[in-house]
Amino acid sequence: MYNKYFTAFHLSLSEQLTYRFNFIVGRVRNIIILLLLYYVWIELTRHTGQFASFTREELITYVFLVNILRSFIFGSQSRRIASEINDGTFSSYLTKPVNHFLHFYARELAERLVLTFTAIIEVVILSLILDLNLLVPNSISIISLFLVSLFLAHVLYYILSYCISLLAFWSREAMGPRFLFEWLLEFASGAYFPLNIVSPFFFTILQMLPFMYLIFSPAMIYLDQYSALEIIFTQILWIITSGLLAIYIWQKGLRRYTGEGI
Amino acid sequence: MKKYTRIWIQLLKNSFSSTLSNRIDSASYFFGKLIRFGFFWLLIISIFNFTETFAGYSTYQVLFFFLTFNLIDILGQIFFRGIYLFSSDVRKGNFDFTLTKPVPALFLTMSRLIDLLDIIFILPIVGLLVYAGIQLPVTITIGAILVYLFLVLLATVLSFTFHVIIAAATIWSFENENFIWLYREAMTLGRLPPDIFPVLLQYILTYGIPIIVMIAYPVNALFGLLSVGDMLFAGVITLLFIAVSLVLWKIALRSYSSASS
Numbered sequence: 001m002y003n004k005y006f007t008a009f010h011l012s013l014s015e016q017l018t019y020r021f022n023f024i025v026g027r028v029r030n031i032i033i034l035l036l037l038y039y040v041w042i043e044l045t046r047h048t049g050q051f052a053s054f055t056r057e058e059l060i061t062y063v064f065l066v067n068i069l070r071s072f073i074f075g076s077q078s079r080r081i082a083s084e085i086n087d088g089t090f091s092s093y094l095t096k097p098v099n100h101f102l103h104f105y106a107r108e109l110a111e112r113l114v115l116t117f118t119a120i121i122e123v124v125i126l127s128l129i130l131d132l133n134l135l136v137p138n139s140i141s142i143i144s145l146f147l148v149s150l151f152l153a154h155v156l157y158y159i160l161s162y163c164i165s166l167l168a169f170w171s172r173e174a175m176g177p178r179f180l181f182e183w184l185l186e187f188a189s190g191a192y193f194p195l196n197i198v199s200p201f202f203f204t205i206l207q208m209l210p211f212m213y214l215i216f217s218p219a220m221i222y223l224d225q226y227s228a229l230e231i232i233f234t235q236i237l238w239i240i241t242s243g244l245l246a247i248y249i250w251q252k253g254l255r256r257y258t259g260e261g262i
Numbered sequence: 263m264k265k266y267t268r269i270w271i272q273l274l275k276n277s278f279s280s281t282l283s284n285r286i287d288s289a290s291y292f293f294g295k296l297i298r299f300g301f302f303w304l305l306i307i308s309i310f311n312f313t314e315t316f317a318g319y320s321t322y323q324v325l326f327f328f329l330t331f332n333l334i335d336i337l338g339q340i341f342f343r344g345i346y347l348f349s350s351d352v353r354k355g356n357f358d359f360t361l362t363k364p365v366p367a368l369f370l371t372m373s374r375l376i377d378l379l380d381i382i383f384i385l386p387i388v389g390l391l392v393y394a395g396i397q398l399p400v401t402i403t404i405g406a407i408l409v410y411l412f413l414v415l416l417a418t419v420l421s422f423t424f425h426v427i428i429a430a431a432t433i434w435s436f437e438n439e440n441f442i443w444l445y446r447e448a449m450t451l452g453r454l455p456p457d458i459f460p461v462l463l464q465y466i467l468t469y470g471i472p473i474i475v476m477i478a479y480p481v482n483a484l485f486g487l488l489s490v491g492d493m494l495f496a497g498v499i500t501l502l503f504i505a506v507s508l509v510l511w512k513i514a515l516r517s518y519s520s521a522s523s
Contacts, residue, residue: 021435021440022440025440025441025443025444026440026443028444029440029443029444029447032444032447032448032450032451033447033450035451035463036450036451036453036454039458039459039460040454040458042458043316043317043457043458044309044312044313044316051312051313052312171286173284173285173286173287173290175287176284176286176287176288176289176290176291176294177286177287177290178290179290179291179294180290180291180293180294180297182294183294183295183297183298184294184297186298186301187297187298187301188301192301192305193305193308197308197309197311197312198304198305198308199308199311202304
């Protein structure tokens with residue numbers, strides 16, 4: 001039964017490895033962001049060895065950890081869903097015995113695994129070159145809770161991203177909202193900086209959104225700064241809420257789908 | 263020049279129609295840009311809640327770096343955005359149509375896509391630059407403002423040369439999506455004062471990929487921190503990049519083999 005999803009996984013994996021040059025240039029872009037953030041925090045902790053509630057080691061660990069987290073959590077495969085709905089290619093899924101959600105998840109997972117593996121190599125090489133002392137949790141329970149939270153963040157991102165792509169059922173203009181979603185996600189998730197350095201007013205707003213549970217919260221569990229169980233509980237709530245929303249949008253959207261090109 | 267201005271205005275009108283006919287996309291892209299800008303602004307302000315200076319610069323000085331980066335980035339987006347369509351044109355053979363038109367191919371390649379949203383977005387950037395400029399803790403002279411504007415112009419020319427080099431590379435490799443994004447990502451290193459980088463990286467960003475010349479030089483000129491030698495260097499490196507990029511473009515054009523014919 002799961003062979004068809006494994007095939008989608010395998011095809012996506014091959015696709016990732018086909019355009020190697022583009023892949024490498026894409027990773028170089030990531031390293032540029034990583035270096036910029038690294039030097040920002042080095043500068044800010046130059047005199048006192050700490051900034052806000054973080055020590056230099058915690059901030060540097062945060063920056064490098066985020067490089068791995070975003071590779072495992074953020075994906076681009078669900079962008080295809082919107083364009084396939086708009087150009088009518090989506091119709092072929094309706095005639096196949098596949099679950100659309102799982103099919104794209106298999107594709108997304110292949111991309112995520114390749115990028116995560118590459119991100120880990122980048123972090124190891126850069127930490128050796130820059131002679132970094134990255135922190136590792138000294139408790140098995142923290143590592144276990146971090147991994148649980150990481151997996152939940154991965155699932156939550158996919159569901160949110162899937163919902164945004166399904167907007168293509170209502171409009172041919174789904175790429176704009178996706179652009180908006182991606183930039184909101186980049187910042188509101190904590191992919192650029194630890195969110196608790198912003199003023200309490202903005203932090204309270206960010207806490208009401210699901211995005212901070214994608215990057216910032218798992219990273220805080222890793223650094224043993226926040227209550228892991230509370231974060232995991234909130235992540236599960238957001239997964240259930242966004243999952244129900246995805247089902248609703250899917251059912252409503254299918255009724256509107258006109259199958260362009262048929 | 264008149265002809266080019268007329269063509270550019272016509273392309274701008276096309277962009278206006280496209281923006282109005284794709285209202286959801288346009289509004290989303292605009293808000294996306296606002297969010298990107300707003301969060302970086304928030305980051306800078308948040309940093310200064312915990313420190314007096316950043317690499318020796320005050321809040322408004324750092325904001326001035328950030329705003330100048332945005333200004334130069336958006337100018338590049340307004341005038342050279344056509345590069346985003348170029349790899350598709352080369353792959354599909356549509357570049358043939360550009361070559362047959364009685365307008366230089368480079369001009370049409372760069373300007374065939376204009377984003378009206380960037381033109382709208384530049385207005386608040388200029389407003390904020392004036393505001394941040396008034397708040398700066400240094401005295402700004404008219405001469406310094408003129409040098410700043412001249413160096414911003416040079417930065418736009420340098421941005422053009424990067425786009426030309428990417429276009430040439432596209433003809434050779436058939437793909438440029440990541441080249442252009444690599445350039446734009448490298449540009450983001452100019453968002454903040456370059457003093458935070460180690461000396462070696464500063465050298466690379468001055469002499470190799472002259473992002474420091476493009477962003478930090480105008481800002482430092484305004485702050486009265488740029489020497490005459492540095493200003494001359496900015497002019498020389500711009501001329502060098504113009505020459506190199508145009509030679510590369512000519513070589514690339516010679517090796518272009520139409521995909522459709």
